[in-house]
Amino acid sequence: MAESDDYINLNKIDMSLKELLTEMKDISEVIVDLAYAALMFDSEDIAQEVEDLEEEMDDLKYAIRIKAxxxxxxxxxxxxxxxxxxxANAAENIANAAADMVRLQEFPLEQRPFLSFILKESEEKIxxxxxxxxSDMVNHxxxxxxxxxxxxxxxxxIKGRQGWIYDPEPDIKLRAHDSIIVRGTEDGFRELVKYTSGKEAWEPEEVATDG
Amino acid sequence: MAESDDYINLNKIDMSLKELLTEMKDISEVIVDLAYAALMFDSEDIAQEVEDLEEEMDDLKYAIRIKAxxxxxxxxxxxxxxxxxxxANAAENIANAAADMVRLQEFPLEQRPFLSFILKESEEKIxxxxxxxxSDMVNHxxxxxxxxxxxxxxxxxIKGRQGWIYDPEPDIKLRAHDSIIVRGTEDGFRELVKYTSGKEAWEPEEVATDG
Structure with a gap:
């Protein structure tokens, strides 16, 4: 999936205007979360994904302009x-701002403030x-x-053996030892950890017996 | 709470750097959701809130710069x-992009695409x-x-008799006939409507008997 910087993805031209704008909207929402997650966990992988998504936004913006x-x-x-x-322009600007945020990691360590400490105070936590x-969530x-x-x-x-999966789709299966980055309230997180740790059985009826 | 454009909120200078950045982070996250909600529901009220939050970001940015x-x-x-x-700069740019988005509503109607139709395709729906x-959620x-x-x-x-409340705090009480704008999955929404409609009793033990 690696693309050189000057490669323009012409396949995107085949998407409808509606599909293009929807994808830009989805990226503009997830990219802000990912940027804060990259800073909190000082993760170069997540920062790289933010930069890749920003590039994808450039392709989408080009495609939507031609299409229009x-x-x-x-x-x-x-x-x-x-x-x-x-x-589309505003969605792209959001992605650019998110990418600016993570570029902080290219700076030497002493230039980076204690971000995780700062971001921990936020209402919705990552x-x-x-x-x-x-955990009986495994293999579901x-x-x-x-x-x-x-x-x-x-x-x-999600970080698994195969590397990172960002903004995962519903058909992604969880595996033992996967690390999951989540956003939500303190209560919700406490609840989730009961199940990820295996201390409590996952009760909700939504769990299908066959994967 | 109305402020003229050239009024700079000096109270913000008393906030710590940590508090200022945390508030900017929180606003940068909620403002994107609000901007899409304003477009989906063609709501001038929500668009106005986006513009107010953008102004608040300007104040916060000024305060954080002085403080630094x-x-x-x-x-x-x-x-x-x-x-x-x-x-802080990136967070402010996100707010600016969100405000650009809602300024579309200042255009004549014929210039606005069928946004709600387009945004309905998105994964996480508003x-x-x-x-x-x-509903037994009322008065809780x-x-x-x-x-x-x-x-x-x-x-x-939330839109109630008193007008809109944006990004509501946990101590806000719900009233009969309040309209609630939410973001999440299709399943989650179906679940929520069972309770908001009063068709099912709100079971979770978190409901305290006295408000």
């Missing part, structure tokens, strides 16, 4: 599409928990477990 | 603080539900109900 020009037939069309481009091999997908509906914790990223 | 200059005694201090200012007078605080831990739905804003 091709779609405009009348002045009314063009006016509507200019509004859509304004949103935290990490590891899945014990005793995120969708089966419905972790977000059941605990309120949103999974931002 | 006052705090720096040595070159090491100054280098650390410059990193902190870079994050939705609205109204609290029935039959958000904290007592632990809505986020129990359903995974994060409350972005």
């Amino acid at each position: 020009m091709m779609a405009a037939r009348t002045k009314d069309d063009a006016m509507q599409l200019s509004g859509l481009l304004q949103i 935290r990490m928990t590891q899945l014990s091999s005793d 997908t995120i969708g089966e477990l419905a972790i977000e509906s059941n605990t309120g914790m949103r999974i931002i990223a | 200059m006052m705090a720096a005694r040595t070159k090491d201090d100054a280098m650390q603080l410059s990193g902190l200012l870079q994050i 939705r609205m539900t109204q609290l029935s007078s039959d 605080t958000i904290g007592e109900l632990a809505i986020e831990s129990n359903t995974g739905m994060r409350i972005i804003a």
Whole structure:
């Protein structure tokens, strides 16, 4: 999946305007969480993902601009599409700001403030928990477990044997010893850790018996 | 709470650097959700709140810059603080992008694309539900109900008789007929509506009997 800097992903041109804008919206939301997570856990991997997502945003922005020009037939069309481009632009600016944030890690250590200490005070906290091999969440997908509906914790990223998965889809299966980065309230996190540690059985009926 | 454009809130100078950056982080996260909500529900009120929060960010940015200059005694201090200012800057840029997004509403109607249609395709959806007078969530605080831990739905804003409350604190009490704007999964929303509609009793033990 590695792409050189000057490579423009032309496949994205085939996406509809709706798909393009939806993807930009989704990235603009997750990238802010990822940027704060990168700073909190001083993680170069997560910082790299933020930079990759920012590049993807550039491709999407290019694709949506071309697509909009091709779609405009009348002045009314063009006016509507200019509004859509304004949103795409704002979404891209959010990604750029997130990437600026993580570039702090290129600075020498003494230039970095004690960020994790600072960010710990925030209302919605970003935290990490590891899945014990005793946890009965192991070998179930995120969708089966419905972790977000059941605990309120949103999974931002998972680190497993294969490396990182960011903004994971519901069909991703959890494995023993995976580290999970989540965002949510203190109560929700305390609840989640009961299950990830294996101290309590995962009760909700959403757990399917066959993976 | 109305402030003229050129008024600088000097009270913010009394906040610690940590408090200032934490507040900027919290705003940078909620403001993106609010901007998308304003577009989805074509709400001038929510758009106004986005613009107010952007102004608050300007005040915070000014305060953090002054505070950082006052705090720096040595070159090491100054280098650390410059990193902190870079994050503050990125948080402010996110707020600026969110405000750009909602300024689309100042355009004539024909310039606005069918945004709600587009945003409905997004993974994490923003939705609205109204609290029935039959719901036993009525007269309980958000904290007592632990809505986020129990359903995974994060409350972005509440519209009640007194107007809008954005990014509500846990001590806010829900009233009959309040409209709640939430963000989360489809499953979580379906779950939540069972209770807001009064069709099912709110079971979780977190409900205290006295408000």
